[in-house]
Amino acid sequence: MSGGVDSSVVAGMLRARGENVVGLTMQLWNQRRLPELVPEGGSTGRCCSLDDVYDARHVAQILDIPYYVVNFEDRFEAQVVKPFVDEYLAGRTPIPCTLCNNFIKFDQFLDMAAGVGADRIATGHYAQITWNADTGRWEMRRSADRTKDQTYFLFGLRQEQLARTMFPLGAMEKTAVRELARELGIPTAAKPDSQEICFVPNGDYAAFIDAYFKEQGIATSETQGELVTADGRVVGGHSGVHHFTVGQRRGLGVAAGEPLYVISTEPASKRVVIGRNEALLRATMTVTDVNWISVASPAEPIRAEVKIRNKHQAAPATITPTADPSRVEIFFDEPQRAVTPGQGAVFYSGELVLGGGWIV
Amino acid sequence: MSPEVLEAMLPIMTEVFGNPSSIHHYGQAARAKLDDARRHVAAMLHCSDSEIVFTSGGTESDNLAILGIGGHVITTTIEHPAVLASAGQLSVTEVPVDRTGIVDPDAIRAAIRPDTKLISVMHVNNELGTIQPCEEIGRIAREAGVAFHSDGIQAAGKVPVDVRAMHADIYAISGHKIYAPKGTGALFIRKGVHLRPQMHGGTHESRLRAGTQNVAGAVALGAAAQWINQHAAAEWPVLAQLRDRLEQGILTRVADTHVNAQGSPRTPNVTNIRFDGIDSEALLIALDLRGFAVSAGSACSSGKQDPSPVLIAIGLTREQAKSSIRFSLGRSNDSAQVDALIDAVAESVAHLRKLAPAYA
Numbered sequence: 247m248s249g250g251v252d253s254s255v256v257a258g259m260l261r262a263r264g265e266n267v268v269g270l271t272m273q274l275w276n277q278r279r280l281p282e283l284v285p286e287g288g289s290t291g292r293c294c295s296l297d298d299v300y301d302a303r304h305v306a307q308i309l310d311i312p313y314y315v316v317n318f319e320d321r322f323e324a325q326v327v328k329p330f331v332d333e334y335l336a337g338r339t340p341i342p343c344t345l346c347n348n349f350i351k352f353d354q355f356l357d358m359a360a361g362v363g364a365d366r367i368a369t370g371h372y373a374q375i376t377w378n379a380d381t382g383r384w385e386m387r388r389s390a391d392r393t394k395d396q397t398y399f400l401f402g403l404r405q406e407q408l409a410r411t412m413f414p415l416g417a418m419e420k421t422a423v424r425e426l427a428r429e430l431g432i433p434t435a436a437k438p439d440s441q442e443i444c445f446v447p448n449g450d451y452a453a454f455i456d457a458y459f460k461e462q463g464i465a466t467s468e469t470q471g472e473l474v475t476a477d478g479r480v481v482g483g484h485s486g487v488h489h490f491t492v493g494q495r496r497g498l499g500v501a502a503g504e505p506l507y508v509i510s511t512e513p514a515s516k517r518v519v520i521g522r523n524e525a526l527l528r529a530t531m532t533v534t535d536v537n538w539i540s541v542a543s544p545a546e547p548i549r550a551e552v553k554i555r556n557k558h559q560a561a562p563a564t565i566t567p568t569a570d571p572s573r574v575e576i577f578f579d580e581p582q583r584a585v586t587p588g589q590g591a592v593f594y595s596g597e598l599v600l601g602g603g604w605i606v
Numbered sequence: 607m608s609p610e611v612l613e614a615m616l617p618i619m620t621e622v623f624g625n626p627s628s629i630h631h632y633g634q635a636a637r638a639k640l641d642d643a644r645r646h647v648a649a650m651l652h653c654s655d656s657e658i659v660f661t662s663g664g665t666e667s668d669n670l671a672i673l674g675i676g677g678h679v680i681t682t683t684i685e686h687p688a689v690l691a692s693a694g695q696l697s698v699t700e701v702p703v704d705r706t707g708i709v710d711p712d713a714i715r716a717a718i719r720p721d722t723k724l725i726s727v728m729h730v731n732n733e734l735g736t737i738q739p740c741e742e743i744g745r746i747a748r749e750a751g752v753a754f755h756s757d758g759i760q761a762a763g764k765v766p767v768d769v770r771a772m773h774a775d776i777y778a779i780s781g782h783k784i785y786a787p788k789g790t791g792a793l794f795i796r797k798g799v800h801l802r803p804q805m806h807g808g809t810h811e812s813r814l815r816a817g818t819q820n821v822a823g824a825v826a827l828g829a830a831a832q833w834i835n836q837h838a839a840a841e842w843p844v845l846a847q848l849r850d851r852l853e854q855g856i857l858t859r860v861a862d863t864h865v866n867a868q869g870s871p872r873t874p875n876v877t878n879i880r881f882d883g884i885d886s887e888a889l890l891i892a893l894d895l896r897g898f899a900v901s902a903g904s905a906c907s908s909g910k911q912d913p914s915p916v917l918i919a920i921g922l923t924r925e926q927a928k929s930s931i932r933f934s935l936g937r938s939n940d941s942a943q944v945d946a947l948i949d950a951v952a953e954s955v956a957h958l959r960k961l962a963p964a965y966a
Contacts, residue, residue, distance in 0.1 A: 268895065314891050361888035361958045363895060 247271050247313070249301035251427050251434050252370025256414050258430035260368055261309050268364060269306040269313035271299055272355060274322040274346075275445040280457040283447045301434050308431055316358055318350055325349035327445065331455050334488035335469060337511035338588025341399065341556075342443055348402035356410060366410045373397045373599075374416035375408050378540075384408035385540040386599040391419045398556045401592045401602025402537050442556075452489045471516025473500060476509060476525060487511045490518050493526055493584030507584075527581035533591045534573050536603035540595075543571055550593040550600055552576055554585055560594050574603065607826070608785040608937070614829035615787070618822035626819055627810065636821050643828025650831040651758075651777060651794050652768040659811045660824045663791035664759040664780030666804075668692055668726075670793055670815065671755040671776040674801030677723025680752075682709050683919035684731050689757050693726060705921045707736035707867035715746045724753045729761035729777075733916045733932055734867040735876030737765060744773030753799060759783055759791075763834045764842070764873040775799045781823065785937070786830040790823035841937065846874035848935050848944050853877050855948035860955050866930055867920060880922070880930040884958050889931055892954040898947050901932045 247253045247269045260267045277284075277295050299315055306313030326345045333340035351369065359367045372389035373396050384405050389395045403411070415423055427435035446454045459466050469486035482500050484490065489497065494508040498520060509521045531554075536543075544567060551560035562579045576591060585605060592602035618639060624632030626640045641655070648655040661667045665688040672679060672692040679693045683700045684707065690700070699717045703709050709727055718725075725747045729740050740756050747754035755776040761767055763784040769777045776799065781790030795801055795814065807816030857863055862882035881889065886902035893900050902914070913927035922930070933947070 268891075312895060314894075316887055316891075357961060358885075358888055358891075360961050361885070362891040363954075363957070 247302040247305065248370070248440070249298035249305070249434065249437075250370065250440055251424060251432065251437050252372075252415055254302070254305040254370075254432045254434055255423050255427050255430065256368050256370050257305065257311060258309055258432055259414050259426070261311060262430070267309070267311045268359075268362065269302065269309075269311050270355070270359065271302045271313075271315045272322075272350065273299070273315050273317045273319060274350070275327070276319060280454070280461060282460075283450075283453060283457050301437070305432055305434060308433065314362075316355075318354055321354050322346070322350055327458070330451075331458055331488075333588050334451075334455055335513060336588075337487060337513040339491040339586045340588045341590055342445075343399045344402060344590055347399055352403055352407045352411065356407060360410070366412055368412040368414055370415055371396050371400065371413045372415055372420075373400050373413050375411060375413055381541070383540060383542070387416075387540075387597045388594070388599070389413075389416045394420050397594075397599045398553055398590060398592050398602075401539070401590055401599065403539065404537065405539075408539070452486070455488045456486070469516060471518065473498065474517050474519055476519055476521045481520070484518050487513055487516055487518060492586040523583070526584045528585045529578045529581040531576050531585045531591065532573060532606040533576055533603040534606050536572055536574055536601060538601035540598050541600050543567070548600075550595055552578070553590075553592045553594065554582060554605065555589050558582075560592075565593060572603075607787055608830065608833060610833055611786050611826045611829045615822045615826040618825050622821070626821055627808070639825050640819055640821055643824045643831075646828040646831040646835065647779075647792050648794075649835050650762060650767065651779070652770055653794050654797065656812070657794050657797055659793045659795060659814045660819055660827070661791045661793055661815060662789055662820070663782070664688060664757070664778055665791075667759075667778035667780070667791045667793040668755075668757055670801060670804050671778055671795075672696070672724065672726055673804055674814075675724040675753050675755070675776075676802065678719055678721045679724045679726055680714060680717045680722055681726040682714075682728070684709075684734075684916045685726070685728050686732055686757060686759070689726055689728065697721070703919055705867070706870045707731055707734040707916075707920045708870050709738050709743070711739050711742040711746055714743050715750075718746075718750050718752060722750070722752050724755060726755040726757065728757040728759075729767070729772075730758070730764060730873050731916060732760045733876075733914060734870075734878050734920070735760070735764075735872040736867050737761070737871040737873060740772040740774070747775075748773045760873065760876075763830075763838050764875055766839070769794050769796070776801070781827045781830065784827075784830045784834060786826040787823060790820065790827045792824075792827060842874045845935055848939060848941060849874055849877055851941060852933060852935070852944050852948065853879070855945070856951055859948060859952040863955075866917065866922070875935050876932060878917075878930055878932045880926055881955055882929060883962060884929045884955055886929055886931050888958055889951075889954055892958070893931075893947075893950055896950045896954070898950055901934070902928075902930065 247257055257267055257269055303313055326342050329345055330340045330342045356367055372394040374387040376385050378385050388397050424435055456466055466486055471484060472480050473482040473484050474480050490508045490511050492508055495505060498506055500506060506520045507523055507526055509519045509525045511518050547564050547566040550565055552563040553560040561582055564577045566575045587605050589605050590602055591605050593600040622635050622639055624636035626633060626637040644655040644658045647658050668688040669692045678697045680699045681689055681693050682703055684703050701713045701717050727738055727743050730737055744754045753775040754773060756774050758767055758777050759780040762779045775796045777794040779792050782788040801814055803814050805816045810816055853865055856879055864880045866878040866880055890900055890902050913924050917927035917930055
């Protein structure tokens with residue numbers, strides 16, 4: 247229970263159904279760290295703030311269910327925050343939500359739930375899980391409310407995790423969820439939806455990385471370097487590779503007659519390569535650490551729609567297995583803009599989530 | 607709260623409502639009740655009633671004792687945060703404690719400096735139940751001309767307390783540890799010891815604690831002290847038997863368990879047990895869901911990420927500290943409850959260990 251409306255409604259729905267429900271809130275990040283990120287006038291952090299725990303506890307009291315806060319700060323920092331920072335420094339653009347799902351929510355949290363005697367966990371994710379008796383697999387589908395669909399962040403879930411997980415909101419529209427929250431008497435019914443990266447206030451991830459460096463005693467000057475064009479011409483300097491992501495236009499500080507974008511970042515030389523929009527188009531990519539969900543690992547090339555970032559419209563492609571079963575090559579029918587290393591690539595067949603992996 | 611405490615305090619809220627500082631007969635009636643209570647508390651600590659100041663609880667008592675003396679303070683690494691955080695406002699030496707959970711008086715003596723004004727050593731540790739050699743430490747302080755404060759919050763009602771025998775100059779107690787309500791406490795201040803008040807206002811409590819007294823709370827504390835003066839000594843062997851039954855039951859039924867600070871002198875009500883390979887947070891929740899309230903670390907520190915500083919201070923590793931649980935027994939417990947608790951612990955630990963393949 248995050249204190250938000252979704253997980254509160256999940257708890258209320260299951261309680262109303264007569265299930266034996268225990269509420270757990272994960273304490274993942276200490277909001278008192280990195281105080282320079284909190285603007286004057288108070289915190290904007292939505293993750294793990296005292297207010298959120300207060301809200302979650304209040305909901306649990308209203309629903310009359312046992313409730314506990316479990317502390318996973320150590321694991322969250324090691325498995326989510328540090329890799330998030332390291333990925334940026336390595337010239338990639340990470341997705342901490344997926345790391346959190348893979349290593350915290352559907353791993354340590356699932357273990358904790360099992361440890362205290364729970365058979366399954368239920369979360370407020372917008373996705374649908376169903377059992378296919380013919381294939382003997384748990385399948386995942388996009389949520390009924392397509393604007394809220396979170397399957398892009400859930401591609402790492404394995405069969406044994408899906409078997410113990412419920413997403414009761416997957417078949418519901420968000421408006422219906424808020425309506426149900428009001429009916430259930432949940433006080434957070436009108437609470438705004440949470441931001442994308444819970445531990446980064448205001449979405450300013452570069453400021454977060456700078457502040458984290460400072461706390462850890464790492465000099466930020468080590469990440470500064472040059473802005474160069476594809477043919478190696480130096481056109482300016484930059485304050486750190488972690489300020490840039492593939493396809494980014496803003497903040498380059500370079501005057502040119504045409505719009506320029508980040509084409510790639512090269513952490514070894516600390517160079518950021520910029521160029522024209524056309525240079526961002528790519529028709530092929532390699533995806534690693536692939537996890538297959540609704541289908542078994544294919545032996546032959548298969549057709550699918552592939553999504554390369556959360557806001558991307560999944561594009562038709564052919565997925566070709568390689569000698570390494572955890573790696574596939576993706577051939578898009580049409581070149582895609584800003585294929586970004588470090589982001590997820592999720593494979594769909596219509597509503598069905600086939601699987602996914604990480605863009606190399 | 608015990609029934610006799612409730613019975614004593616209820617009329618204060620309805621009939622004896624006067625302000626004890628008022629001259630009129632309502633005030634005098636309240637003053638009489640307050641004075642009675644002070645005598646009972648003084649009898650519990652073996653001091654004179656004029657040496658007792660009522661406070662809002664243990665934390666306030668410890669703050670008044672330490673900040674009221676000031677100067678260089680010698681304390682230990684196993685104190686409650688109320689002591690450590692107060693001493694932290696001053697110049698402080700924290701004397702380490704070994705695996706026995708018992709402070710070495712010679713180490714206290716060695717830490718005395720010319721500017722040392724106060725030695726503050728708890729009488730009984732809150733997490734381990736270990737009884738500290740306060741008589742010897744008090745003698746050392748007296749010889750050195752340094753004031754001696756003891757945090758007796760976990761001692762009152764659990765062991766004999768004689769502030770004269772231990773040469774205490776100041777001694778703190780809390781109501782809710784002796785079956786009086788939360789928000790009540792007292793401080794013994796030996797006649798002739800001068801404290802700087804920490805609350806400013808009227809002349810209440812011998813000018814040491816401004817603010818109209820919580821008469822009902824003080825009367826409750828007095829009633830709790832009166833019960834202890836008459837009955838506690840008879841209760842101790844019963845509690846010790848229950849505690850031994852619990853320890854033996856768990857050590858016999860559950861493999862790889864250890865009693866922290868086992869061989870040391872301890873109060874009869876507490877045992878702190880370490881379960882190898884177990885996350886104490888999961889065990890605590892599992893036991894709570896089965897109706898048994900136990901704790902991991904002091905309740906005042908819950909929600910914190912770090913393992914119990916007390917367990918770290920006595921030389922446990924981080925992992926060992928995070929696999930330890932404190933069991934506290936009280937007046938209402940019996941052997942049938944203890945046996946049911948042993949069953950619940952054995953089953954919960956077996957379940958948790960089965961889920962953790964890393965546990966060999």
